[in-house]
Amino acid sequence: MGMNLSSSDKDDEVMMDINTTPLIDVMLVLLIMLIITIPVQTHAVKLDLPVDQQSAPPPEPPPVVNLEVDFDGTIYWDGVIVADRADLQQRFRSAGLLPQQPEFHIRPNRLVAYKHVAGVMATAQKLGITNIGLVGTS
Structure with a gap:
């Protein structure tokens, strides 16, 4: 605690400093x-x-069919050319x-028109195919 023990004649002055010790x-x-x-x-x-369940083995992943749509609209089903829309359907x-x-x-x-890809996807959706994914090219 702070205490002023000075012996000067200036006892009438007010101490202007804040005592921060209690705050600390x-x-x-x-x-x-x-x-x-x-x-x-x-x-x-x-x-x-x-x-651990011994009775159920993990399910096999579904087979994969790769569809490629060439720049001119030609469709390849696992590397084999699809003749026409009827064959694709x-x-x-x-x-x-x-x-x-x-x-x-x-x-x-990369150069194919959107209508060819959208046509393949619409045909697949119309015929009940649900597992469709687009694979990007780099």
Whole structure:
């Protein structure tokens, strides 16, 4: 605590300095209380691991059909040229009737018009094909 023990004749002057010692004491007490009340940090990670099931093997991934649309609208089904739209529809119909529908990866050429790719996708959707993905070119 601050105390003025001067022996000068200027006892009438008011002391203009703020005594900060009590403020520091209060701040230290608050800091200690904050540190005490913070919960202890644990470095454990809780994981819900799956139960080992011997009865069910993992399912096989569906077969993949690669469809390529060339710059002039020519369609390739796994590297084989599709003759026309009727042939494409027949192939989609037969693929849609399989117990496990294949995954279709459509890879358009960089120069192909959008209408050709949209036509292939619309035909597939119309015939009930649901596993369709576009593969980008670099």
